[in-house]
Amino acid sequence: MVEPSFLLGAAPPGVTAQPPGTVAVVTAVAFADSAQAAVEALEPLERCPAAGRALHAQVAAPTTFDGLFDAAARFWPEGRRYAADTAWSNAELGAVVSRLREPIQAAPSNESVVLATLSPEPRGIGTAADTAFSVHGRTLLDCYAVWQDPVADDANRGWLRETMTALEPVTVGHYVGEADLTAAPARARRCYTEQNWRRLLALRARFDPDGVFHTFLDGVPAR
Known part of the structure; x- marks a missing residue:
């Protein structure tokens, strides 16, 4: 492999x-x-x-x-400040990278990086229904804003969101473990197939109907 x-x-x-x-x-x-x-x-x-x-x-x-x-x-050195977001894409790598050229050059911190991990060609509609996080794609894009000075928090977080906006036309979903849910809670829903999303909502309604436990489901529209 x-x-x-x-x-x-x-x-x-x-x-x-x-x-x-x-x-x-x-x-x-x-x-x-x-x-x-x-x-x-x-x-x-x-x-x-x-x-x-x-x-x-x-x-x-x-x-x-x-x-x-x-x-x-x-x-990813220790002692830094981090903000992260992810995107799955089925576009050709060249089309993806062309959207990243300007954002990475404009990053406020020269420690910020974008990692693209290539996956095997997805089958069917690009999902794996039996996996916990059921949306997949040809490429997983991990965008990391990495900086040191707290004064630069807004600039670096803003850069991360601008970079993700540039990728939106080629994005088919997200990986919930590193998705920036503070930017858009609906990103959580795009980490799952529609079938699995509804299954997750049903399980929460059954076992935690009063919403006692905090979850990334909070604030995400059911429909």
């Missing part, structure tokens, strides 16, 4: 971009029974037309789960 991802953000340490600014970081992690099988699974990346223009490349490097976590931590 290969998990490919595409990240837009500031150039990482050791990588010089011309002109200075944001870069696209393409990664692919192969999970295989042997090193040779992993190398073969990653081989298609070598045929990418843009491979020769990479500012930096690391090819088929063995790693551990700790190494993967450490690499990710560079983009």
Whole structure:
């Protein structure tokens, strides 16, 4: 199995971009029974037309789960202020990235990033009815505003919402675990198929009819 991802953000340490600014970081992690099988699974990346223009490349490097976590931590450091939102999309990656070019360059903080994780081609209408969060797509977009100064809270949260607005035309749903429900509570409903959403409402009506427990369902219209 290969998990490919595409990240837009500031150039990482050791990588010089011309002109200075944001870069696209393409990664692919192969999970295989042997090193040779992993190398073969990653081989298609070598045929990418843009491979020769990479500012930096690391090819088929063995790693551990700790190494993967450490690499990710560079983009999500401790001690920062965060705001996040997500979007599932079935659009071609190029169409998605074209909508992100201007927003990522205009981010108030150079630590903010947008991560696109590519999924296998969805079947049917792009849903998996038996999963807890039943809406899926070809690409999961995770948008993170990352900054340090509390004075910049409004600017960075505003940037996040503007970025999500730019993605709205290619958005088919959200992942409720990181959806910005403070921006629009109805995002919660778009994390589920209509059938599963109504099932969730029915379960709450049965087991918590008085709304004792706080939930992301609060404030979301039933219809």
